[in-house]
Amino acid sequence: MxxxxxxxxxxxxxxxxxxxxxxxxxxxxxxxxxxxxxxxxxxxxxxxxxxxxxxxxxxxxxxxxxxxxxxxxxxxxxxxxxxxxxxxxxxxxxxxxxxxxxxxxxxxxxxxxxxxxxxxxxxxxxxxxLPSRDYTQLFGNEKHKQLLAVTLLDPDKYHMVALVGMGGIGKTSLADITTREIAPSFHFADIFWLRFPQNNLSEPPSHYFVFNWVVSKLASHFQLEEHSDYHQFLWVRQYLNQARYLIVIDNLHNETQTPELFKKLEEFAVPSKILLTARVRPAPQSTVFSIMMNEIDLKNATDLLVHQLDAIGQRDKAAQVKEHMPEIYATTGGNPLALKLCAGLLYSLPLPIIIDEMEQRHIRDIHDLYAYIYFELWKGLSENAQILLEAMPLADDIHGASLEHIASVTKLPEKDVHHAIQELSQASLIEPRGSIEERRYSIHQLTRGFLLKEIIVWDKGPQ
CATH class of the missing domain: 1.20.140 (Butyryl-CoA Dehydrogenase, subunit A; domain 3)
Structure with missing residues (x-):
């Protein structure tokens, strides 16, 4: 280093x-x-x-x-x-x-x-x-955090790094906390966080689309909007090749992770670094160093679930959860988001019923698990909470939405907005961000995906 x-x-x-x-x-x-x-x-x-x-x-x-x-x-x-x-x-x-x-x-x-x-x-x-923080601490990822920090701060190795893992495993949170911890060293001249949009895309974008989107975002940071697309690319490349910057590209589509995209992004690396979060490991022939994020172990899963229960005002259920944690873990595994959503289920359903239903449904994979949890949470919401949750995909991906913005979009009275926010927070479906003075709210990318793609069939139950 x-x-x-x-x-x-x-x-x-x-x-x-x-x-x-x-x-x-x-x-x-x-x-x-x-x-x-x-x-x-x-x-x-x-x-x-x-x-x-x-x-x-x-x-x-x-x-x-x-x-x-x-x-x-x-x-x-x-x-x-x-x-x-x-x-x-x-x-x-x-x-x-x-x-x-x-x-x-x-x-x-x-x-x-x-x-x-x-x-x-x-x-x-x-x-x-940077994204407004939607977590207070991470569980079970200290080794990954240390490896990521060492890799990013080493000027001679791996100028493109990918955090790889299934949805909800904590890639964005790990990238965020590591970036925040290394930022005060000023090892990088500046840090740019780009979250690739998932909304309004009828089909997976091409690598040309993704690369041009990256260039346009960086050109905006460098105040190059008045230049042509080609000259924006030339100027951005010059900036990133002259000084050491860190560019985080969060939430890449699986289909866009092609060797062609990585080859084009390489033009921005050295001495700069590019950090990607993705669900699929880049192809072996690429020059990307991949850090695979696995599920957290039983102890950390227990600590996380108890921590989430405390955060949503359900601390009294902690002892029961600890007693039945092996059964919960057998179904959810060590997926942080699934565990947090299970804490939300406990707000409306008894733990034995949750465990029995999960076992009876013979959940095959993480998608089935999320479909069940989201559907059960959706059924338990009031009408106002459902209205508010349906509007949340419109919130800013990085910083979330203010109460005023949520009220203007949903047309709900301020009192009803407050009640709906509280209900969704207790269900672990909405993530408070920002400070007490400037509270903002957002939803996880997986929650956003289920709302956009599956809400139209939720009245029939998870498929």
């Missing part, structure tokens, strides 16, 4: 001192002040960028302490020795050394404050573009 330059006041002091001491040399230390966002890069001239940055920061220092700024200019820009400065200022050499140390410390603190403020601003901007 590439070495991460530490960012703190002490490391800044040491790097500044090394740079100033080498000022008259042909080149400054190659890693001096590496990774600072406040350095404005001059294309093709990293030495010029660094020198210009130091000059500008000493000019800024002058506004706070002219004596410190003058001393640094005299010592390093003009090349005066400690002895010469001591003679000129009628000071001892020790006094000059102490003043010089304080001046560099002052300069380092000034840069540190600016850098910290800029990093906080950049991080907030990145976080606004």
């Amino acid at each position: 590439g070495e991460m330059i530490p960012f703190n006041a002490n490391s800044l002091y040491a790097q500044l001192q090394n740079s100033l001491k080498a000022w008259e040399a042909t080149s400054l230390p190659i890693d001096a002040l590496k990774g600072l966002l406040t350095i404005k890069q001059i294309t093709g001239d990293p030495q010029g960028s660094l020198r210009q940055f130091i000059v500008e920061q000493i000019d800024a220092l002058e506004k706070e302490n002219k004596q410190h700024a003058d001393l640094l200019r005299l010592r390093f820009f003009e090349g005066a020795t400690i002895k010469e400065v001591a003679h000129e200022r009628h000071l001892s050499r020790d006094q000059v050394n102490r003043q010089q140390r304080r001046a560099i410390e002052h300069l380092a603190e000034l840069i540190y404050q600016k850098e910290t403020a800029l990093r906080q601003e950049r991080l907030q901007d990145i976080q606004k573009r």
Whole structure:
């Protein structure tokens, strides 16, 4: 993994001192002040960028302490020795050394404050573009998270990475939490999260369609909308090849994962990285490194289900669930979404009935399991909750919908919207996001798929 330059006041002091001491040399230390966002890069001239940055920061220092700024200019820009400065200022050499140390410390603190403020601003901007979190913690995926983080932060290996697993296994959540944890390192110049739309597509899109969609989204981030499609592609490729970006492409169609698509996406990789979430493993001949996500084990499944019961106000059922967890696990497996939806079923059905019906239906695969759970949840909803749930596919894929937006779409009175939201939350069908001050709501992609494709036959029961 590439070495991460530490960012703190002490490391800044040491790097500044090394740079100033080498000022008259042909080149400054190659890693001096590496990774600072406040350095404005001059294309093709990293030495010029660094020198210009130091000059500008000493000019800024002058506004706070002219004596410190003058001393640094005299010592390093003009090349005066400690002895010469001591003679000129009628000071001892020790006094000059102490003043010089304080001046560099002052300069380092000034840069540190600016850098910290800029990093906080950049991080907030990145976080606004990530999906609103619909989870409080993950269960059973720590090893996957560590592997993904190490792979993304290694500049020399695997520039295209795929999280692969069945629907509801937690791919998007794992990609999200890993991205959030590595973002503060600023290993990447920026992070873009693209969620491929599943709505309004009558047939699987071609790899050309997907690639052009990716280009258009990235062009929008880089403010290139006024350019032609071809020039958007050229500019986007240039940006991604000049600096290290992370592009997350979430929710790819199985049919679009062709060698042709990956070959075109490769043009955007190096030094950038592309992270995909997909249900099907990319073809072996592709250059994508796949991380296979399997079901979580019984212990983590139990912890997740108890955690979800607590979240929806059903903590009193935890003891019964723990007692019958082997039977539940035998049917649901360790699929996180299926477990969360089972917690929702417990809001309206006794656990023994749920277990008996699952066993009697001889559920063959995960699709049958979801069909049963969604249908039972749907039957137990009030009319207003059904109306609201039917409208949720219109919510923003990444950030969800506000209460005001939901009310305007459903035409339900505000009081009824609140009751329906509470009912759907207790059924684990809707996912609260955002903060308490700015609460938003969304549904899982699988829930969206069942609503769009199967709701018209739900009155007849799951097929």
